[in-house]
Amino acid sequence: MGILGFFVAIISLIVSFWNYKLNRKQLRTELLTKYNVRYSVDKDISRVVKYLEQQEGLRHRDKIEEPDDHEVEMFMRFFEELELLIIAKAIDEKVVSYMFYFYLQAFEKQKDKWKNIGYDDDEWKVFHEFMERMKKLNEDKIKYKID
Secondary structure: OOOHHHHHHHHHHHHHHHHHHHHHHHHHHHHHHHHHHHHHHHHHHHHHHHHHHHHOOOOOOOOOOOOOHOOOOOHHHHHHHHHHHOOOOOHHHOOOHHHHHHHHHHHHHHHHHHHHOOOOOOOHHHHHHHHHHHHHHHHHHHHHHOO
């Protein structure tokens, strides 16, 4: 019985670990889905997104006015939240990059317009760390041809 019990314990441990990994992946996916929906639905964030898309020559036939300071702040805070989730290892930075890097690039091209909110101030340190992380990740992707 001792050897049989040992094998049952090992198999139980392996199954438990497998379930843990599977649940963690599922939670990460649900969290990213939640943030992707929020990105699309939140009126402040989506307004900035539509403005950036227009500036990049995508979609939007109607002229979209430049977002106000509050909308820009909410957009930046959204990405600060993502940075904190990446640091906590709650979400994968490569997936975040895939989902949002285009908008970060477009946002940075317009950075002179965001001076009213103190774009370069230390208050936005987490946002800028996120930008640097995404730039580095995408430079490495290009450099090493990672798909």
